[in-house]
Amino acid sequence: MTERAAEPNIEIPAHRYNAALANAIEAKWQDRWEADRTFYTPNPTGLLTEVNSERASLPKRYVLDMFPYPSGEGLHVGHPLGFIGTDVYARFSRMSGFNVLHTMGFDAFGLPAEQYAVRTGQHPSVTTAENIANYRRQLRVLGMAHDSRRSIATSDPSYYRWTQWIFLRIFNSWYDHEADRARPVSELSAELDGGTREPDDGSTWSELDDGERRDYVDAHRLVYRAEANVNWCPALGTVLANEEVTADGLSEIGNHPVYKRPLKQWMMRITAYAERLIEDLDLVDWTDSIKLMQRNWIGRSVGAEVRFTVAKHDGVDITVFTTRPDTLFGATYMVLAPEHPLVDTIVASSWPGCPAAWRGVFGVDVSPPEAVSHYREYVAKKSELERQSEGKEKTGVFIGAYAINPTTNEKIPIFIADYVLMGYGTGAIMAVPAQDARDWDFAKQFGLPIVRTVQPPEGFGDEPYLGDGPAINSGPLDGLNVVDAKRKMIEGLERGGWGRGTTTYKLRDWLFSRQRYWGEPFPIVYGDDDRPIAVPDAMLPVELPEVVDFAPRISDDPDALPEPPLARAEDWVFTELDLGDGLKKYRRETNTMPQWAGSCWYYLRYLDPTNEDAMVDPQVEKYWATGSRDGAAAAGVVDLYVGGVEHAVLHLLYARFWHKVLYDLGHVSTSEPFQRLYNQGYVLAAAYVDARGVYVEATEVVERDGVFTFEGEPVTREHGKMGKSLKNSVTPDDICTEYGTDTLRLYEMFMGPLDVSRAWNTSDIIGVHRFLQRLWRNAVDEDTGVAHVTDLPVDDETRRLLNRTIAAVRADMTNLRFNTAVARLTELNNRLTSVVARDGSAPREVVEPLLLMTAPLAPHIAEELWQLTGHPSTLAYEPFPEADAAWLLEDQVEIGVQVDGKVRARVMVPAGSDDAAHEAAARADAKVAALLAEKPVRKTIVVAGRLVNFIR
């Protein structure tokens, strides 16, 4: 602000709306909303029924933000963009007659708190509590109308008790593919015991002993343990998910080297839901681009599995997956993933006659097994960046063995190469260089034969051909197009027992365990036989032990073994429990859950956060999931979910997966969690880089004539996402102090459409601040602080503008177009300014609807003015204004007159007049008449109320 109150002869009116007054009003209303419990949302039954209880009979609307990780930095103005958007929408929804659920929790487990703890010795629970307190303070300053009782933190034992409870529901389930849903494993055991179901692995149930039966059931659970090739990061002492490793092979957090190594891990069988996760995207209102991202991530592909026999190894088969079974005649070699289990079985002890290049780059003297182990080492070390820079350069090693192509009976060499991944399909491919770009590059590199099986068009070059065409060199398939050839090949494979049509997914099972301290402990113990046993529900939560040394055992040695911090809490790990058969000794699971676990279901806990008997009361769940709402029946419980697009795949997919398991088991009544998803844009800001390429503090950069300097040194300007790393943060606290919260809220909503990234520019804020100042001045005498409103009617033109504004703002609010809503309100307010200048007072007929429409955006000033204009109670539940249709119509409308598509004149016509009247009015214009006199008119187009176009 540039108020110069300190200078002597300056008179600022005593009641001018400036930062000081705004802050006083804001503090007053924030205190009052809290004291009056204004935004408590009633449940229809159960624990949270006592305040605002009459609203529980209204249709419900559930508005949700992606909850934040409470970092030590606090919020910058980029964070609340979505929060303000949902707050505006929630306030608008309350005024539109909905019982609105809106609150804010904290995704409080996670690596940053743990790393900070390792550095400083401060316990993560202490820093987390401090950070949450700071976030709550900042959110309160922003004027959020949250139901504070419903806030949760995922690291709170009263919350993660239920995360563990859900884990056990999933652990105790299996996927019944015939019924296409998850069912309790107790039912699986009962069916096997009762003989109504046979094991699906060829064994006979009655011949299995108790241990084998348990192993069978364990192997079918939705949560299971498996050796997984994981990203082991010795420096963090933990295993990272693929998604947490950067493109150059470093940990996303901390940039430490990451090595691949096999390790026994907990997995969740999300792949069982692959098909439903794709299909049910049709039920939700998400943007097509987000749906497409999820579909691509799940990556369904339809094709066939083909069995190849291995020459000189009787009974050893390799099964491959291919999307192009029609090209089998052109399979001239085969590639296994380097870690494929059959490699060690079939690798030759010495090279058969083969080109030297096939032996790899490890020297001519090494044997095939040595070459294999060298290559595996090479692959484990190779970073993603190095692979990327290789481009079309392919690497691999011939393992000295041959497979038989079942269609040609020819021997084809078997290679290992890192372009084949163990986690996709069967970890083995048949290579068809003529019809696949990667196989083509590999074949060219290693001098392997290329046989076309699809006829490319005339003039096609020396390249792989991926298009359609008649089959050639393919025996009985010759002449068929790709689709028909695929079908015929699959029939042939199935008849001959060489394969079958099948579908695979890119999606892999979810690696669920972490070797960290600051996460949910698994509710799992091990008995003497080392088989996992679920901790009974009654013993939940399994609380994190209060260890002193919670740091993971970090190491520079890539061969070091992961040791979770919890393993060192021996008093906790070794325990005596009575699991129904007397006190016995058990060992606790020492892995913890990933951060995604807590965020998979927080929206369900918001429904009934204080319930100690259930995750959520079933009746409460039913109300918020299926309770009457405005439109058609919905598949998702949350009506509007707003958050960053960076969660487009992982979080949203994991949460959908958990929700579907809970749905299958009857714990929730909708098949999807989030009905409407909206991705807000990022707040960008200028950032400055010095000569060394290091970011400098943006607030201290000086501009002169387009040249930017920092401490006298020239710096370069860039644009990037606001945040600590670019040193360009602006905090909401500073803006609230300098202009007021309402100004900040209004500015963030006015900057642009919610879903578009926008540049922060503090100097633009003054515009919306002036809007509020003018609104205040229109309703209140700046000298006395008393409202000057009149009950006299307004002129017709103003009344028309009022009603047009109401109609437009209502539509904008519904569609989250807050930027244009602010523009419409500004227009109306500017009109009101002229009316006040003319009449000396403001017509209540305009002021009141204007206040009510402004209230969702700038609630504090709206409440204050509502009170000053004579209303004792809050406007939070006042009905949102409705337009009077009679005043939406004009007497006269201006239309454009085009001659040959060019606008040449504008004329007035009576509203609702017919085409002939439009044309007559247009022809009556002197300029138009002059133009039309030059040449005859061939055709006339009239769009009523819009334009007339004369074509000559």
Place this chain on the structure above:
RNA sequence: GCCCGAGUGGUGGAAUGGCAGACACGGCGGACUCAAAAUCCGCUGCUCGAAAGGGCGUGUGGGUUCGACUCCCACCUCGGGCACCA
């Protein structure tokens, strides 16, 4: 490399087949003031013109249409996502 999205005044943006540039910032001018600030009023896409008025204009090039920022094709640039997915 593949996939998705976006390119409109000096700036943020508005208009989803029908009068391009709403609203705001910035700029220019005026009123008020000794003066400045604040406030209020007016002008502000580029260009030719003293003016009246004309020409051009939504990344580029084509196309569909009486009419295209909007739909289609190709290209360019920027942003985001993915990593050899058979």
